[in-house]
Amino acid sequence: MTRHLLSIDDVSAEEIQQLFTTAAEMHDVQKREVKKLPALRGRTVINLFFEDSTRTRSSFEIAGKWLSADVINLSAKGSSASKGESLRDTVLTVTAMGVDGLVMRHSASGAAHQVAGWLDIPVINAGDGMHEHPTQALLDGYTLQRQLGGPGSLEGKRIAIVGDLTHSRVFRSNVKSLGKLGASVIAVAPPTLMPSGIAEWAKADGFATSYTLDDVLPEVDAVMMLRVQRERMSGGYFPTSREYTVGYGLTRQRLALLREGVPILHPGPMNRGLEISPEAADAASSRILDQVSAGVAIRMSVLYHLLAGEESA
């Protein structure tokens, strides 16, 4: 497969299915008494996080440990990056210790890509700015495919992705990944949170856009709510959070618009009461906790495929 996982562009539809098949086997490991596979014994993986994260980082950490790799977590706070060291010096220093794989999150779009060019070990993008978050998209696709009936079941399915599309790397990766899996995406957001130039992009990548959530909900096979990213907003995108909820939140009233059993996804962390109501988050059809457990399985699968075999160019 690919040497690095920087973007969903790095994997073909067939390779995505292969990652899912391996992930399903990894998923079974979570139910075993001995949650450990020896595949990455003696390998070292560094989680280098320049941006806050709890679930992605711990998910990568568990995934690496269950594959018997040694996993080291480094966050920018308290590291020499906060003392003014350049990104290049930080990654070269860290990998000079003899690391076999680097998992990286950074607030700058394209950071992982740039780092991959400096290193000769596999780099996995765990989120770069507003660009991509490929393992999140893979775990979303995996969760949906399991829910909707296995390989091939996403073909022709309509999936709404709702919320802060402008700042969302989860959206960008998911549009590509769900497209490769054969689903058609409907991107829903208020005009201020639609990425500029989305019309051409939608035409090129074959997805639809809408400003009206109420029109979209009755006809979709799954709905993915995105977090309102307050930390990336300098204000002005919507007047008040109350107004956002009225227009674009998955409220208790809107739940009734969904067909029965339509899975609800959210990459987390949730702003309960803002983009998603407690009733939706805790609904029987909510797959949000399944996404978390799928996250470990998918990351095990990715680490295994990128790090277990012989070095291949």
Add this chain to the structure above:
Amino acid sequence: MSVQEPEPSTDGRVVLDARDISRALTRISHEILERNRDAEDLVLLGLHTRGVPLAKRIAARIEAAEGHPVAHGALDVTMYRDDLRTHPTRAPHHTEIPPGGIDGKTVVLVDDVLFSGRTVRAALDALADYGRPAVVRLAVLVDRGHRQLPIRADHVGKNLPTARSERVGLRLEETDGIDEVRIVELEGVPA
């Protein structure tokens, strides 16, 4: 990313045909039963790829003889192999442990060809992560010799003395559409 296992060759000479294979499996089934009076605590685990259908066939024969089903499943050892590093990554197969588990059971590992013994070593490691069987035994359809580890089979369908320069190609109805074992001369391998 991952490689497919090579297709068994259709060259060379046939050394076991469908009837030979059937007889060998029947004999193995009876031997297993003789070693385990009742089949109650017995778990047959086939090793991927071709050990899996073989385990099913042996289970069916034991069931026919005993009148009740015998627990059987599949074990994938990809993650436990000692040559992971030296090959392109292989995708794992599905491991299916029967509902009763393997704790305290007599587990019979079933494989097609016993050669270096490295797959069996990996299987023993994998097994330990699923539980603690009382006894582990090994049944193989063909033992071709050339062991690299201190491992032997308890039940052997057919001993096939081979040269290192030969390859044993085993094909099964379930995976390849025909039951047969061939010996193929490989070129460029010292005998």
